[in-house]
Amino acid sequence: MSDADDLQAKWDARYAEGRVEDSAPCGVLVEYAHLLPRAGRALDLACGLGGNALWLARRGLDTTAWDLSPVAIGKLAGCAQLQALPLTAEVRDALKQPPSARSFDVIVVSRFLDRALMPALIAALRDGGLLCYQTFTRETPNANGPACAAFRLAPNELLRFADGLRILVYREEGLVGDTTQGLRGEAWLVAQRATLT
Template sequence: MDDPGFIAKWDKRYTEARQLPDPVRVLSDNLHLLPTAGTALDLGCGLGANALLLAGRGLETRAWDISPVAIERLREFAGNRGLVVHGEVRDVEARPPLPESFDVIVAAHFLERGLAPALMAALRPGGVLFYETWTRTRVDDTGPASENFRLGDNELLELFRPLRLLFYREEGRVGDLSRGFRNKAQLVALRPPE
């Protein structure tokens, strides 16, 4: 995805961002499932809210994004908080993580289906994947316009089926649409210890 127009779009978005967003809910709501030590990756990190949370919890944290602006701003945010985050401008489609290289991987608002096997392989035995992204079944138009960047019903479960499921949430259009967790799916899954 080394497309200059694509990178420029994200650089512009991160340049214009006025503040650091909150970490994704799949991570902040499930902090109790994080290991107490180890290495973590915030994949497609954007401004790095998830990476900062992981580093603040004592994990050696790497953060990858295709946008140089995102990585530059992440470094500023980390420095201002006294945290160490190893930010890297990286096209994860061209250079996915190496096998058994992380104890935690967080992927948020990022969907490249072909990377699922590499992400599972990149977890060390006992490693945990936290994933949250947009779904096609939704109650409004927030999120990406292209259906290619949205999950089908239960697709996130299928993509990471070999892992042991710890937590899953996808409410779709069931019940009172003014309440609950809508427009996204969340998954926390474990690579079983060997």
């Protein structure tokens, strides 16, 4: 079995129990919904059960969702079809088949990090397109997210990935101050492909 097969089997087992109805959009999308276009093509990359994709499609965006897990994609596709949503769910290894250049108006990634993919994500934004990213940080006061530090962001790392884009939102509070308050254990980014003058 290859590493990719192992990974797929791990996520398939996890999603076998999950319900699409319980999957929710990530905080950065909901909180900054006012920044999103009303129309256009959206991608939910490493979508899992597709909380982001369903939310984007319900807002009228022509939405594509990719994940390694056939179990998750099967459940998401079934839900989208039942509700006649503009959503195409596809089993796809985003590392082997990253998005094409200039192909999406919105790209959302939540709770997934592969540093090698970042340049392709930025290249895949159309002019004016938004990258909405939310994932775990190394600095955290809680036990949420992956145990392996390699799958978590270092301070300011997400901000650096978006170099060249216009930063609309960046939130990362580390362990500063009262860690029972605020956004902890995650970084949030909304950045736009725009002409910077």
